[in-house]
Amino acid sequence: MKKPIYAITSLFTTPDEAIRAASEVSKAGYTKFDVHTPYPVHGMDGAMQVKISKVGYFAFFFGLTGALTAILLISWVTLSDYPLVIGGKPFWSWPAFVPVSFELTVLFAAVFSTVAMIIFYFKFPNNAHPLHDTPYMKRVSSDTFGITIEANDPQFDENKVKEFLKFLGGKEITTVYFDPEEFDYGQKLIDMRFLGVLAVVALSTATISYFTMNKLLYIEPFNWMMEQHKQKPQQPSNLFKDGIGMRPPVIGTVARGFIPYPFSGKPEEAGKYLINPLLPTKEIVERGKSKFLTFCSPCHGNFGRGDSRLQGQFPNPPTLNSDKVRNWPDGSIYHVITEGQNVMPSYAPQISREDRWAIIQYIRILQRAQNTKESDLK
Amino acid sequence: MATEVIDYRKEPSITIQHVTSADIDAAIEAPLNRFPSRRWWIAFGVALALLTTGLCTVALLLFQGIGLLGFNQPVAWAFDVTNFVFWVGIGHAGTLISAILFLMRQRWRNAIARFAEAMTIFAVICAGMFVTIAHLGRVWLAGYLFPYPNQHGLWVNFISPLVWDVFAVSTYFIVSFIFWYLGLLPDFGTLRDRTENKYKKIIYSVLSLGWRFSNRHWSHYERMYLILAGFATPLVLSVHTIVSFDFAVSVNPGWHATIFPPYFVAGAVFSGFAMVQNVLVVVRKMFKFEHIITMNHLENMNKIILLTGSMVGYAYAMEFFMAWYSGSQFERFVFLNRALGPYAWAYWTMVSCNVVFPQLFWLKRFRRNIFIMFIIGILVNVGMWFERYVIIVTTLSRDFLPSSWGHFSPTMYDFGILSLGFGLFFTFVLLFVRFLPSVAMAEMKTVLEGAQPSQH
Numbered sequence: 001m002k003k004p005i006y007a008i009t010s011l012f013t014t015p016d017e018a019i020r021a022a023s024e025v026s027k028a029g030y031t032k033f034d035v036h037t038p039y040p041v042h043g044m045d046g047a048m049q050v051k052i053s054k055v056g057y058f059a060f061f062f063g064l065t066g067a068l069t070a071i072l073l074i075s076w077v078t079l080s081d082y083p084l085v086i087g088g089k090p091f092w093s094w095p096a097f098v099p100v101s102f103e104l105t106v107l108f109a110a111v112f113s114t115v116a117m118i119i120f121y122f123k124f125p126n127n128a129h130p131l132h133d134t135p136y137m138k139r140v141s142s143d144t145f146g147i148t149i150e151a152n153d154p155q156f157d158e159n160k161v162k163e164f165l166k167f168l169g170g171k172e173i174t175t176v177y178f179d180p181e182e183f184d185y186g187q188k189l190i191d192m193r194f195l196g197v198l199a200v201v202a203l204s205t206a207t208i209s210y211f212t213m214n215k216l217l218y219i220e221p222f223n224w225m226m227e228q229h230k231q232k233p234q235q236p237s238n239l240f241k242d243g244i245g246m247r248p249p250v251i252g253t254v255a256r257g258f259i260p261y262p263f264s265g266k267p268e269e270a271g272k273y274l275i276n277p278l279l280p281t282k283e284i285v286e287r288g289k290s291k292f293l294t295f296c297s298p299c300h301g302n303f304g305r306g307d308s309r310l311q312g313q314f315p316n317p318p319t320l321n322s323d324k325v326r327n328w329p330d331g332s333i334y335h336v337i338t339e340g341q342n343v344m345p346s347y348a349p350q351i352s353r354e355d356r357w358a359i360i361q362y363i364r365i366l367q368r369a370q371n372t373k374e375s376d377l378k
Numbered sequence: 379m380a381t382e383v384i385d386y387r388k389e390p391s392i393t394i395q396h397v398t399s400a401d402i403d404a405a406i407e408a409p410l411n412r413f414p415s416r417r418w419w420i421a422f423g424v425a426l427a428l429l430t431t432g433l434c435t436v437a438l439l440l441f442q443g444i445g446l447l448g449f450n451q452p453v454a455w456a457f458d459v460t461n462f463v464f465w466v467g468i469g470h471a472g473t474l475i476s477a478i479l480f481l482m483r484q485r486w487r488n489a490i491a492r493f494a495e496a497m498t499i500f501a502v503i504c505a506g507m508f509v510t511i512a513h514l515g516r517v518w519l520a521g522y523l524f525p526y527p528n529q530h531g532l533w534v535n536f537i538s539p540l541v542w543d544v545f546a547v548s549t550y551f552i553v554s555f556i557f558w559y560l561g562l563l564p565d566f567g568t569l570r571d572r573t574e575n576k577y578k579k580i581i582y583s584v585l586s587l588g589w590r591f592s593n594r595h596w597s598h599y600e601r602m603y604l605i606l607a608g609f610a611t612p613l614v615l616s617v618h619t620i621v622s623f624d625f626a627v628s629v630n631p632g633w634h635a636t637i638f639p640p641y642f643v644a645g646a647v648f649s650g651f652a653m654v655q656n657v658l659v660v661v662r663k664m665f666k667f668e669h670i671i672t673m674n675h676l677e678n679m680n681k682i683i684l685l686t687g688s689m690v691g692y693a694y695a696m697e698f699f700m701a702w703y704s705g706s707q708f709e710r711f712v713f714l715n716r717a718l719g720p721y722a723w724a725y726w727t728m729v730s731c732n733v734v735f736p737q738l739f740w741l742k743r744f745r746r747n748i749f750i751m752f753i754i755g756i757l758v759n760v761g762m763w764f765e766r767y768v769i770i771v772t773t774l775s776r777d778f779l780p781s782s783w784g785h786f787s788p789t790m791y792d793f794g795i796l797s798l799g800f801g802l803f804f805t806f807v808l809l810f811v812r813f814l815p816s817v818a819m820a821e822m823k824t825v826l827e828g829a830q831p832s833q834h
Contacts, residue, residue, distance in 0.1 A: 015829065015831040034592045038568070059609075077533045077536065099620050102616055114606070
């Protein structure tokens, strides 16, 4: 089978010859031809009548995209998504956006236009071109200049082209053919190499994913500090002999704001030294009344007569209007509320110190109300 | 030689002796084909040793925390940021040679551009190592540096120079890499066509993407290269400016100065060129490229070193003047402290290495003397490292409030990460010269004599 022709190639030794030949080829009307040089030769574009490259427009477009992306992203972040409140400084501090915007402009322009050029203009990667691995390519990549006229040019005629190139001074005029194997190379799905690569990629992806998600993420520091070697509540601890992690507070610990009661167990000193700091004003007495009704009345009765529901039990809650209590100094009553007495428990946890004095003021009023003298009516 | 008549109508030759394209191919491909020499192995061994030390230090830092380094309050930045800025600075020379000299049509840059760009990329990788590994306590959360949508509902703080750094250094790395790779495409094509080795052929074919040397492709390629050079130029200026903003945007005395951006950029070019010059002096000797990377190239680089060194010296003087002129007692103190305080030894090293020694390059015989220029290059690197150290540590150790002053001493782990930087960089450089063409073959061919048609 006749091998399909790709092009006729010729070599030239000096740049001047190459330029002259290229310009003649172009003027003769050939369009599908190319010049191969080991380095860019000045003036060759003009000789070939090649138009100025448009990659610059791509660069401009992508650069603009980069600039807009940066400015829009940063503006959105600083104005809407997460504005940082820094002492009234403006949210849209655009001078600070300049460095990042500039960098992204350059990055987008450089990366995308180069990639676009390689993919769309050059159509690379392409290692299957008919010219690869020909003696022509070996010369042209080193130190010689070459002109090829392709077979799909409308004016192509094998003999005419060979004559023409010889006339222009070309040396080693050869015909380059398509490789028939590459020509009808189709994409096969059941290609061994493809399946092999697929299997390797699948296996390695699976293995790496498994080891990352199931093993690596449990090792420090990749486990994000999930394992913390600290004492957690209600967990045992081997620092202590009894193995218990929860320890009681040290003996003598007091609560915050706690003031110890100085007359603990000493009712006479309490009576002697404690003085009611509160005056029997309307608010104090009202407060005392409400506290009395809450805490004291269940046992001592609503009017302090000792006639509550508990009456009849032994021992009976005493009346607060007795002579004994009326003659007690306020401090003694305070002591009883604070420490308790006989069966009465301490009410210190329930009634604050001020409230206790308020209650005492109310008790005094109750006592006076139920033991009135003639002089009170005046 | 004195009677030689110079024809000023012709551009002077870039190479020494007549070099053809085929010579270029042969000369530059040769090191890639032969087994590396013993000297390469010795150098590689040293670089690997440094790198291993660095990696072990990093492993310890990962497991035990960065408290192993000498950080304290107030000196919370020391070797890590010094090294970061140092390596980013070194990278800038590469882009300057590739992009800026290209835009200025300085054809002599073609011989050194490839190597310089490669060094840029390696230097930026080293800088990235410092910022992500030796500096972050929770290295595995380095992804937090980038603004990605997340369940915390959080974003990075876009008005912080540290975030600008992330964008700047990442962009710089990516764009430099693309620029470098684009330059390598034709060279991979050439190597693909010249190699006899079956495996290398596959590798080069893949890497070259099928480059065919078609002029229709060259026209797009050249335009893209120009555009990338045009982008890379403001990029390189912006990157070190943004790095300088890490300091300048703060309010610390000695840092809060508007001179920082140009001062840092000039300093970066200065130190970068010194490093490039040093490595090139070695490479051209080892691979016998003296006819391609000629004494003229080295002399031009030394001139740039002189220029930027003088700019840095001027900046030092200006800082002092502004500190005095400002009347701020804090600013004045910081500068007196630098010169006379506990870090004065570092300061005077810096001044002598950066300002005094490069001035020797005014004399042609020093500019063209290999041994002298190599020594001065090393001194410049040392001086520039100390410059960053002085800037960071003196201001942090003694700023506004004397009760907050503190001293910094490096621990052995600090030196460990220092060796990480140098180890990684030189490992990369040695691997590069072993496996990739260290001179841009296609670019070099464009500037040979007789390479371009006579009308141009």
